Amino acid sequence: MTLTEKDSQYLWHPYTQHKTAQTPIAISRGEGALLWDENGKEYIDAIASWWVNPFGHSNKFIADAVYKQLTTLEHVLFGGFTHEPAIKVAEKLIEILPKNQQKIFFSDNGSTAVEVAIKVALQYFFNKNEKRTTIIAFENAFHGDTFAAMAASGISFYTQAFQGMFIDVVRIPVPIKGQEQASFDALTNVIQNHNCAGFIFEPLVQGAAGMVMYEPEALAKLIQICAANKVLTIADEVMTGFGKTGKTFAMDYVSEEPDMICLSKALTGGTIPMAITTFTQDIFDAFYDDDINKALFHGHTFTANPTGCAAVLASIDLLQTAEMQANIERINASHLEFQKKIENHSKVITARTLGVIFAVEIKSDSEESYYGSMRTKLYNFFIENGVVLRPVGNIVYILPPYIMTNEQLQKVYKIIEEAIEMV
Numbered sequence: 001m002t003l004t005e006k007d008s009q010y011l012w013h014p015y016t017q018h019k020t021a022q023t024p025i026a027i028s029r030g031e032g033a034l035l036w037d038e039n040g041k042e043y044i045d046a047i048a049s050w051w052v053n054p055f056g057h058s059n060k061f062i063a064d065a066v067y068k069q070l071t072t073l074e075h076v077l078f079g080g081f082t083h084e085p086a087i088k089v090a091e092k093l094i095e096i097l098p099k100n101q102q103k104i105f106f107s108d109n110g111s112t113a114v115e116v117a118i119k120v121a122l123q124y125f126f127n128k129n130e131k132r133t134t135i136i137a138f139e140n141a142f143h144g145d146t147f148a149a150m151a152a153s154g155i156s157f158y159t160q161a162f163q164g165m166f167i168d169v170v171r172i173p174v175p176i177k178g179q180e181q182a183s184f185d186a187l188t189n190v191i192q193n194h195n196c197a198g199f200i201f202e203p204l205v206q207g208a209a210g211m212v213m214y215e216p217e218a219l220a221k222l223i224q225i226c227a228a229n230k231v232l233t234i235a236d237e238v239m240t241g242f243g244k245t246g247k248t249f250a251m252d253y254v255s256e257e258p259d260m261i262c263l264s265k266a267l268t269g270g271t272i273p274m275a276i277t278t279f280t281q282d283i284f285d286a287f288y289d290d291d292i293n294k295a296l297f298h299g300h301t302f303t304a305n306p307t308g309c310a311a312v313l314a315s316i317d318l319l320q321t322a323e324m325q326a327n328i329e330r331i332n333a334s335h336l337e338f339q340k341k342i343e344n345h346s347k348v349i350t351a352r353t354l355g356v357i358f359a360v361e362i363k364s365d366s367e368e369s370y371y372g373s374m375r376t377k378l379y380n381f382f383i384e385n386g387v388v389l390r391p392v393g394n395i396v397y398i399l400p401p402y403i404m405t406n407e408q409l410q411k412v413y414k415i416i417e418e419a420i421e422m423v
Ligand SMILES: *Cc1c(COP(=O)(O)O)cnc(C)c1O
Pocket: 109, 110, 111, 112, 114, 142, 143, 144, 145, 202, 207, 208, 236, 237, 238, 239, 240, 264, 265
């Protein structure tokens, strides 16, 4: 049996209707921006394997750090114990995060990073004896698939089976260019009419919605409105973190600081599942008490796994090299050039770029759903041509590993141009 045949016998894939889905491609090797399947066919990974892999597949620098940690201390429980890798990660993050972030809490995926932030927002007010139970989120947000994260997410077909079982979430429009005031007004209105504990947002770029972008000034204003009303703000940087927007964090573009930040995906350079939620001292202090019931009773078995921490430290080292920063700038300049080239094409609605993120919306005759027919046609075309891209409806985005070469990048652009002509 081939790998794909065995797969269909035993495995259940994410976001997959197995009755109608195509068989998955079995990948046997990865190096740099390239992947090879079991038959030796080569693919350019133009979305960094779901946005996790900035430094390339099978990165030797991270692998060496991980091997060293695995053979020194692979894991130890974090309840009642601590270790140097976790402390070093905390020190490093506190150095590079927005200045008000002072406490680091570990978990193991983006959804749990969000889950922790939302639970902390709710318990913060519980501990202070204030009744605030509503969470504010953007329309079409994506914050993950666990229950609170899913409640905060606004992409309906992910969540429709669970309606009526969620925590209280109220949605406001994204302040896209020209429509900022509607978003500010909606936020003010929600805060006046609900007991709001927190506001969660993807800063500057809504990833899963199709790389929807908005300006830092608008986000600063929303955070100011929250701060004036003591509503805690949660920046979900699970996608945007670690260089994707051109700065280390998307919040580095924003004049206001959030109360909490969620990190995962590129945190370990796409090697080991790990996540972190960071907090201000004020939030930590609301849980610091003689009363044990005020503690945060949340934890995961693999919390602060030392091997994961070693991967984080190696990844941040790589990100901070002049070479990697130059790569990010190179890709950004290249995207901007490609954007200019195609944005006036008759079949293009709009194209946009921030950092290494590029997205183009293609005109279509019918209303394009997330997994509609155009999406399938585009996806298959890209795969046939050896490029991994996962369009969102009629939106094709590129989120390459930073080490992608110019030649590979040009090939990705060319395939996208051909796809635009084809559909
Ligand atoms: C991917 C993502 C998540 C969820 O992360 P998982 O590791 O898939 O649970 C949460 N928030 C944002 C913004 C994401 O892009």
